[in-house]
Amino acid sequence: MKNKYTPTALALYFNYFVHGMGVIILSQNAANLAHQWGTTETGALAVVSSLGIGRIINLLVSGVLSDKFGRKPFVQLGIVTYFIFFVGILISPNTVIAYILGILAGMANSFLDTGTYPGLMEIYPNSKGTSNVVLKAFISAGQFFLPFIVSFLAATHMWYGWSFLIPATILVITFLYFMFGGAFPDSNSTSKTVEEKITNNNVKTNLWLDGTLFIIYGYISQATFYLVSQMLTQYGQKIGNLPQVAAHSLVSWYSLGSIICVLTTAALGKKFSEIQFVPVYTLGAFISLGLMWIYPTNANLMIILSLLVGFFAAGGVMQLALTVMAEFFPAGKGTVTGFFYTAGSIASFTIPLAINWIGNMRNVMLFDVIIALIGFIDTSLIAMRYKKMFGKLGK
Template sequence: MKKKYLPSALIMYLNYFIHGVGCSVLGQALIKDALAASWQVEAMAITAISAALGLGRLIALPFAGPLSDKLGRRISTAIGSASYAIYLIGLAFAFNAGPNGGYQIAYICAIVGGIANSFLDTGIYPAVTEIFYSAPGVATMGIKFFIAISQMLLPFFLGVTVSTTAAGLTSYNRLFWICGIAYLILFVLVMIFPLPDADQKAEGKKEGLVESLKHTHFSLESIAMILIGFTCTGTFQLWLNCAQNFAVENVGWANPSIMQTYYSAGTILALIVTALLTRKIKDVRFILVYPAICLITMIVVLIGKTQSLMILGSFVIGWAGAGGLLQIATSVCNMLFPKIKGTVTALVMIASSLCNYTILTAASKMAPSQVMVMNIVITGIGVLLGLYVNLRYTKMVDSVEQG
């Protein structure tokens, strides 16, 4: 690593620090209530805006990666930063529009935010591994760390940016504007500071996803791994976006925003502890054990319905659900399917984005208690899939080693 790239790495990580706000802000009960009051809709209807982030990812995923390889990490990251600014500043304009199209404006902006997410992923993930080439695992873990720190601080950010409009509505537009402007500043910095050029352009013509699918035979195990990408995303996304509403309506907790801090604390600790545990325990074990822990936790929360259980549940889901489980599932795919790892990994991420869109869209039309039940069902399916993959693990490893 060359020291001249250190400022560039910080710029990359700061993109994800603000992303931590952008990807979770719509899941906060206070934000939902404020936006719902302005747009004159039910609070749970805001979950559909969160779902639009997944739709944007689905739109961008097929071409964001190839564009990053062809034009370079700088262009991909810059597109992501600029698009995220549109999303966040657009939320402020949508709030001001009120019932006169505000909801529709926010939905479109959220799609742009999802597109931004894809371009940030395809630009920054390879960029930081190119900068810290001797420790690529640590480099990508740093991305998750910056997201988790931002999410932990989110309740504080909400507290210092809240205001009241002339019409008496609670507004968090200051937060949207600050984050949007910060992304515009990062856009400029990305275009100025140096980035390594080692992997910016593809060497020769690579087979695209559609072409690869035509020549790929999918086993039951590979299908199970792809479906795990769907179920494990459902576990933490439904909790992140709907658990606070469950706390308000079913526990009687007026301001449950502190749940976000415990959720993020669990994620941060999981990143450290799980990284140490994977040295002693096979990665594939986590795709069974962690979903099982999440399943038990949500059943206890649904039955118990207390503030203490909501806090404990947030910490546990942050740890076992959001603390790298999707990344572990992806790494298991790479190891078990080396001949089609690019294809399977892409499909796992597409399944993740598809879950984000479909499940959150469904949740927006449901009561919080019904969403909790749906999450339990989805996580339970994930446990069964993880059990199947673990039972087949030895045979799959033998098949890989033979060839």
């Protein structure tokens, strides 16, 4: 709390609390929005895909510009764009306008990413991984609370639009904070220490080798947890022959594992560096998924493995890997954020196609195991490069 930029960090975290709501707010209000737009619930849910399109459109560009013009303008731009989405959806007359607003929401997420992740790494240079992983906790908190808000509004027969105006109000508060203050560290000065470490070891970052390894993992990390999160219930029912309630509970255990990992990483962040976590977590994901593929019919084991997969694959390892990538390329934190998350966004588009093409749930799980293995190999190579560059593996 002695850090003078802590209020800025808190405002950044609350933006991601709102983002957590934004990710699921259309699906949570699908019935009401379908009535508003004169379409079916399926038609309303189709608008959700627009967020992914918007995210890809400007990630790379905003990342490069964030390094050039600073973090604050892109955080502010993200807040304004998200605000337009939340308010605009409530007055949108049809799915076409809603789809355009959804694209804006995806772009808002990209603006926030390229301003926030680098910004937090510069605010907390000695706890970069922990500060970024905590973002995931705020996203999860937003996703946790919104369904309760929606349910409360429905139960009390209140207007569903309040579920949009509540996050919009939070954005107004954070925007005013950044307008009248909200200072960020100088992004150029905070990168010099890491650059000096690399120079002192007489090893230069290999743009193509190191960049490719990280971009591959940007895709792999998203694909690994996206696959299992989308098919876990079906896998438990169709392959594991679990009762419906037990199969659905696997997702809850998976989510719990993710939350536990965030807390664990935050607690251990002072003792271990990000590069020490990443290969361990990717190995844990591979082993857990492998056991889930081998023993799908053991209900108790499936519960434990679901928790472990959530811990190792969805508990912040993606954010940790991004933090390590920023150490390799300290002068371009915004740029690397753009490239890294673009790879992840591509995974979100291509993995559903792979699931449909493979078809059989057991083979889909095997596919996820293979992807997780590639992820472990990839992060092990990154760890080797890190040791060569910095002379040691860890703090």
